Amino acid sequence: MTLRSRVRTLVDAAYERVLRREVGDGPDHVAIIQDGNRRYARRRGGDAPDGHRAGADTTERVLDWCADLGVEEATLYAFSTENFDRPPEELEPLFDLLEAKLREFADADRVHEQGVCIRALGDADRLPERVREAVAYAEERTADYDGFTLNIALAYGGRNELLGAVRAVARDVADGDLAVDDVGVAEVESRLYRRPVRDVDLIIRTGGDERTSNFLPWHANGNEAAAYFCSPYWPEFSKVDFLRSIRTYEAREESWRRARAKRAAALVRSLAAVEFDEARAVAARLRERLPVETSGAELDEALAEGRSTD
Structure with missing residues (x-):
């Protein structure tokens, strides 16, 4: 193995370890x-x-x-x-x-x-x-x-x-x-x-x-x-290519989850401005459907904004 090949192998191995830590x-x-x-x-x-x-x-x-x-x-x-x-x-x-x-x-x-x-x-x-x-x-x-x-x-x-x-x-x-x-x-x-x-x-x-x-x-x-x-x-x-694909999948899923949480919060905010009790019931249902850490906080914030304008 040439020096160039050895260096490339070491770099690939290091990058693989980095990617493995990045994916869930x-x-x-x-x-x-x-x-x-x-x-x-x-x-x-x-x-x-x-x-x-x-x-x-x-x-x-x-x-x-x-x-x-x-x-x-x-x-x-x-x-x-x-x-x-x-x-x-x-x-x-x-x-x-x-x-x-x-x-x-x-x-x-x-x-x-x-x-x-x-x-x-x-x-x-x-x-x-x-x-x-x-x-x-x-x-x-x-x-x-x-x-x-x-x-x-x-x-x-x-x-x-x-x-x-x-x-x-x-x-x-x-x-x-x-x-x-x-x-x-x-x-x-x-x-x-x-x-x-x-x-x-x-x-x-x-x-x-x-x-x-x-x-x-x-x-x-x-x-x-x-x-x-x-x-x-x-x-x-290679395994690096495979890990990149997993990283792409996870980035796409995270983006999609954030988009869903934002849309849910916008819905609750709109309802809360008109009927707070109904908005609270909708928020409870959405929490069950959106297993995202940030969605709960966004929904609570939307409810609070709706109450303040009620």
Whole structure:
């Protein structure tokens, strides 16, 4: 290792420690678009399968980082419906890798020690039989665990998922099994692909593109998930990059909580100027819905201002 490399390693380690002190509990559910494997391979003079294999190593490291930070669920965009359009010479090695990694994860000691439940999301029937068998093997071996949930999105497309749910609802309405007035969130969710256990809090995309590419639109966009885009290709994604994404999520959440608290205080202030007792009742309800340290003080201040003008 050259002197420059040693210095860079020391700087990165120090920065990682700084970031680790800056972040708190972090999100419950992180979803990752692992982009850039092929570009990474081409830049190094290799083929696409070389990049996918390097990316698989990064995936294992990220799962360790999730465990270290207390993340409870992760969803990996391993294979999209659009990926079926790739040439056979790229698809077959990728299917081989997916099969091998699913079985490897299912047999790994740390998976069983940490209680990792492996689940597949997507239209699995479109996958080769050997991959479907590996999915079934991994799910069966880890079905009873609840320490950490690992969702692997395979043959997944968010638009297709929503279309399938809408068509299923429409059929049930047409058949008289479901009333139009009963169509709600629960009815749609029950007809999606197998669902994540939790809504998505943070989407990470590597490789430089700033888009979410049809990934978990119901569970991420519907939950107003934070998004973090970074330039490193997936095989180059580091713990520093991961911690930066957590910091971005926490900054966004803090900003959102402050905005909600300010809006709540403005509502109470407006009501208190007209009807103090009603404002006090609304403030009590808002305290239950806004678990923010500053919201209580802001609501009390708004009530006090309203009383003084009464």
